[in-house]
Amino acid sequence: MAGRNGGSTTWRLTEDLARWTDDRLGGAEFLRKNLRKAFPGHWAFLLGEIALYSFTVLLITGVYLTLFFEPVSSEIIYNGSYAPLRGVRMSEAYASTLRISFDVRGGLLIRQIHHWAANVFLAAISVHLLRIFFTGAFRKPREINWLIGVTLFTLALAEGFAGYSLPDDLLSGTGLRIAQGIMLSIPVIGTYVSMWVFGGEFPGQEFIPRLFTVHILLIPGLLLGLITAHLMILWHQTHTQFPARGRRELTVAGHKTWPHFAAQSTAYFLYTFGVLALMATVLQVNPVWLYGPYDPAQVSIGSQPDWYVGFLEGALRITPPISTTVAGHTVPWNVLLPTVVLPGVFFTCIALYPFLERWATGDDRIHHLLDRPRNAATRTAIGAAVIAWYGDLWAAGGNDVLAHTFGFNLYGTTWFFRVGFFAFPLLAFAITRRACLSLQRRDLRVRDEGVESGLISLTPGGAFTERHERPSDDQEAVLLARRPEELVASYPRHIIPLPTPSRARAQIHTRLNRFYFNYQSESYGGGQGDLSGDGSPAEGDGGATPKKREKRR
Numbered sequence: 178m179a180g181r182n183g184g185s186t187t188w189r190l191t192e193d194l195a196r197w198t199d200d201r202l203g204g205a206e207f208l209r210k211n212l213r214k215a216f217p218g219h220w221a222f223l224l225g226e227i228a229l230y231s232f233t234v235l236l237i238t239g240v241y242l243t244l245f246f247e248p249v250s251s252e253i254i255y256n257g258s259y260a261p262l263r264g265v266r267m268s269e270a271y272a273s274t275l276r277i278s279f280d281v282r283g284g285l286l287i288r289q290i291h292h293w294a295a296n297v298f299l300a301a302i303s304v305h306l307l308r309i310f311f312t313g314a315f316r317k318p319r320e321i322n323w324l325i326g327v328t329l330f331t332l333a334l335a336e337g338f339a340g341y342s343l344p345d346d347l348l349s350g351t352g353l354r355i356a357q358g359i360m361l362s363i364p365v366i367g368t369y370v371s372m373w374v375f376g377g378e379f380p381g382q383e384f385i386p387r388l389f390t391v392h393i394l395l396i397p398g399l400l401l402g403l404i405t406a407h408l409m410i411l412w413h414q415t416h417t418q419f420p421a422r423g424r425r426e427l428t429v430a431g432h433k434t435w436p437h438f439a440a441q442s443t444a445y446f447l448y449t450f451g452v453l454a455l456m457a458t459v460l461q462v463n464p465v466w467l468y469g470p471y472d473p474a475q476v477s478i479g480s481q482p483d484w485y486v487g488f489l490e491g492a493l494r495i496t497p498p499i500s501t502t503v504a505g506h507t508v509p510w511n512v513l514l515p516t517v518v519l520p521g522v523f524f525t526c527i528a529l530y531p532f533l534e535r536w537a538t539g540d541d542r543i544h545h546l547l548d549r550p551r552n553a554a555t556r557t558a559i560g561a562a563v564i565a566w567y568g569d570l571w572a573a574g575g576n577d578v579l580a581h582t583f584g585f586n587l588y589g590t591t592w593f594f595r596v597g598f599f600a601f602p603l604l605a606f607a608i609t610r611r612a613c614l615s616l617q618r619r620d621l622r623v624r625d626e627g628v629e630s631g632l633i634s635l636t637p638g639g640a641f642t643e644r645h646e647r648p649s650d651d652q653e654a655v656l657l658a659r660r661p662e663e664l665v666a667s668y669p670r671h672i673i674p675l676p677t678p679s680r681a682r683a684q685i686h687t688r689l690n691r692f693y694f695n696y697q698s699e700s701y702g703g704g705q706g707d708l709s710g711d712g713s714p715a716e717g718d719g720g721a722t723p724k725k726r727e728k729r730r
Contacts, residue, residue: 216438217418221308223445228301230449231294232404238291239393245281247273248343248389250382259466267345267470270385274344274465289457295337296462297453299485302330306527310560313548314417315531317541322414325407327528332396332403334485339392341463341483345385350471351480353380355493362512380471417547422654424546481575489516491573495595537689539664549655551620554613555693558606565605569597623648624656666690 216222249269255262257272258279277284306326309315315323338356342349357379360371376383418424468477482490492515499510534556535541550557572579573594580587627645634642648656669683 214412214415214434216434217416219419221312221419222416224301224305224308226442226445227449228298228305229404229408230446231298231301231453232400233446234294234450234453235291235298236397238287238294239397241287242277242284242291243393245273245277245284246270246343246389248386250345250380250385262466262469265470268385270343270345271465271470274346278466286454286457289460289462290453291340292462293453293456293460295340296483296485297449299330299333299337302326302333303485306330307560307564310530311548311550311553311557312417312419313544313553313556316544317535318414318543319410319417320531320535322407322410323531324528325403325410327524329400329403329407331524332400336392336396336400337483337485339388339396343385343388343392344463344465345471346465347468347471347475347477348465348480350380350473351476352482353384353471354473355490358512359516362509363517364506364508364513380473415545417545419547420549420655422651424654481578484571487574488567488570489520489574491570491576491594492516492519494576495570495573495591495598534693537686538693539666539690551613551616554610554617557613558610561609562602562606565601566598569594569601573597620656624653628652664690665694 247269251269252266253269253272255265255267255272255275257263257275259275262275274288277288279285309323309326338352342353342356357371357375360374361367363370371379374384374387375381376387469475481487493512496511496515501508501510548556573591576590576594577587579585580590628648630644630646632644634644636642647653666687669680669687
């Protein structure tokens, strides 16, 4: 429908509405400024978006499931559609889960989308954290967002375990029984913690309603608030970006928010939702009807938790039976250490790592350019060691399944993973750091000699030489990253070497500093950014060849 001036009536109404809203709320200038914000187009930045979109799918499917789930522990006799369980006594929570799966239209599909979305949500957060760690995106000024991310990961683990436990089937009940044992292992207060959580003796009648409230209200509310804070800080600080030609520490290159990034994000959300729906359609997950209702006297064969808590199960299985009795109280170290102390130390170290690295390296600069993992050899090696350590515990959580499937000795697999708890991280650290150092030297050789062309020339003296070509502008821009030698700390020199606290602190700081930079500054491309803030070479350093710089050093 056209107006009198030839324009669309709908478009003019939209303009009038926008003008009316802006006159009262004043949002036009805000939108005009923020719709021009640049977002990098590299695929690695989509990992965080996968987590965001999976969380959105979780909220949508969770609301649907909440309409039909009965969070009640009282028992009934099942008389539903699933014939093998008719006449079996079970909790109303388990019966409602069966009803969702077999009687509610689309219920099983929604259940499986919800479960797969939870797995993908945690996997995306894990890979996103690894990307941030290996590229140094946690450095100043993004330490707060790193802490929020680690908190999100911890809450997501708790949320996943809560949702996994709600159906009250035999498998989830076994997991809750293990959780109660962990609570009881806490000295002095363990019994009180267990009684408070379960509302009495395990399993109690109050636990499932409480868990349901935590699962649908408390933790999702915290997650939603932290995700909002995470995105607001990200929007204010802008994205990081990988080194490339023309990239500077204080500028961000990429696509504008509108229309490119908005269209891309919408399509990516639909793609994520579609993949989750496809997985739920063709890949069965958590078939609770095969496990049966929870019975304290029974345990499922080959019981395994969801993958994200598998490392706790593995730590519990490989810890030797050690306990101590003090004043009549028994402290079961074989439960307390692997399930309370170890995860507490693990997540604390992850949260505090940016501050430890900042103190060790003395790098107090603002960074918007990312590291290439090879150029931060020690940090990359630490990450590889943690992955190897986590993988060892995760595999140990299924030592019985591995032993049964491959015909191994069960106690032999337990000892293998016990040795691997210490050996695998050390091995991964040494191999990764050497590999990063070799890649650094290769980059230095490319910068000094050029790129191998494959062309052989005959010299007047009769010798054969291979021609080397100048690296492309994009490749050379990456190789020209600064060396962080200005951050290398000198060993302290004390007139009287007394073992004072300040001297010990200085020695520790210097050794940690050398621990990082002795394996990070061999080649150009140390990845610590520039001191000038605009990407230009440092004073007295620009334009010189590597060999000349080595002579000056």
